Amino acid sequence: MNDFAITVADIEAAASRLKGHIRRTPLLTSPFLDEIAGRKVFVKPECLQHTGSFKARGAWSAVSALAPDLRRKGVIAFSSGNHAQGVAWAAKMHGAPAVIIMPSDAPALKIANTRAYGAEVVLYDRLTEDRDQIGTEMAEARGLTLVKPFDEPMVIAGQGTTGLEIAEQAAEAGIAKADVLVCCGGGGLTSGIALALADKAPGLRARPVEPEGFDDVTRSLAAGSIQRNESMGGSICDAIVTPQPGNLTFPIMSALCGPGLTVTDDEALSGVAEAFLRLKIVAEPGGAVALAAALTRKHEIEGDSVVAVVSGGNVDPAMFAKALQTIGK
């Protein structure tokens, strides 16, 4: 046994609550990606999930686990956009009110979608304001339950259902041993997948992938203690920029994950372009870093196969057009 915030039983319980509400995303392949990567590439396209990212899993898990009287009062979340949409969607589907606190520089599409899911959106300045403080104060004032984006057991359990599916799909595809590359912000998805794989597919090893300059998890894993990012702005990978790994997610990642990987913004954009060209899926830059690493970090990855999670696809058209311009260059 361990002292982690959750166990694989929590992930399986979340999977039961999610059943029929969350899409079981497929495992996609392309001979062209295999050729680029020098090994078999399997992509888990969570951009095809409801709300366009894996965040719908954790949000549904958290909202569905609430006691009915708490759920009726409503939930609150703070997020750069994907968790926002996930919580807004899950709340709406449960008939619960939702307040979402979003950075004012989040992609317009994510803000608009969060509002369209019926949530009340409160904007804040990512560089000067503390979203945790804003969220906590509003939660207390209105009796809302705070659904944290990653450092929350029921959220980690929900994200971990991605890992249960990868374990099953890898077995079906005959993959006994592989690195599973996961786009990583605060570590909710990475730690959830790591827990599920450790139990269900011990030959598969989760590894976080981050943008260069925002590699808090990679450095934390290397140091053996939580490290912070120096800056919070300036990355095109807005979905996965967080100050530091979570207090709940870090011990899990530290015990179960392989070393982190980092990619440049240009490599993330090329990952978006390859996902477009080869898989016909729409990835956002932060959702493409794991695929980018699979394609460009040949010598840092082990095994004949690699699994890359494309974690989200909520990208503004202008940014996507920029990624398309990398094709053929």
Added chain:
Amino acid sequence: MNDFAITVADIEAAASRLKGHIRRTPLLTSPFLDEIAGRKVFVKPECLQHTGSFKARGAWSAVSALAPDLRRKGVIAFSSGNHAQGVAWAAKMHGAPAVIIMPSDAPALKIANTRAYGAEVVLYDRLTEDRDQIGTEMAEARGLTLVKPFDEPMVIAGQGTTGLEIAEQAAEAGIAKADVLVCCGGGGLTSGIALALADKAPGLRARPVEPEGFDDVTRSLAAGSIQRNESMGGSICDAIVTPQPGNLTFPIMSALCGPGLTVTDDEALSGVAEAFLRLKIVAEPGGAVALAAALTRKHEIEGDSVVAVVSGGNVDPAMFAKALQTIGK
């Protein structure tokens, strides 16, 4: 019984040959699409199929049905690109040589991919040359088996497996009655789906969707006899521009399909944009006409639900960027 080229038993036999080789694509939804369409919209994303279009189904069906000695000699196909890639891929997976005859104005991506799948590509002029004649002559000269793009029983049977999946997935989603809109060129996919639905989901009705000015199937269904397009060039929906419905596909569509629908090039581009924004999938213009019709032809469609097949996603980056520019306008 009927006098059609194939029966649902042929489609089921094709499904058995395709099992494990073809992706069972999901049925995607978005509350945003429902709002635009004024009814529940279910999208079958065949752009996520191997080779980026449903054509992989018919190609696998045809190549797998060949006698081994014929298969060893190789296959030949003529196609604007998606059938080309499907046949090249299916041949390669079966270890058979493939010659593909493509129009010189086909998207560069489709030509490059067909070559990358190992096929020998022969280009011809779509406006002045007869691809049927070129194909037949090469087939005879080299002992290759011609795999026609649509007017071929085993190809129709393979495309019809899409209809078997729609029937099952509609039942799971509780859809008892709906129009099933299908992007239509020569009618292979439309007739295959129509046959499958007539047997497995009689409340679902297949309807072809075409680009304005290239509506040979729509006019043929209305007239009760095969009508030709006046022109073959000038559409952005290259994937579904054919001279006329097939001799095998037309009787099936005439007996089983509802009336055809047409959309403009601008509407097709908006369909591409909505697929990007709402479903995170990459559709080509010709592959988006059914979704475009679902979103814009509210009063020509019957029922509370509509199913739209997104038939392919092999689109050049420049054309996709053009579709993105329609967003917010």
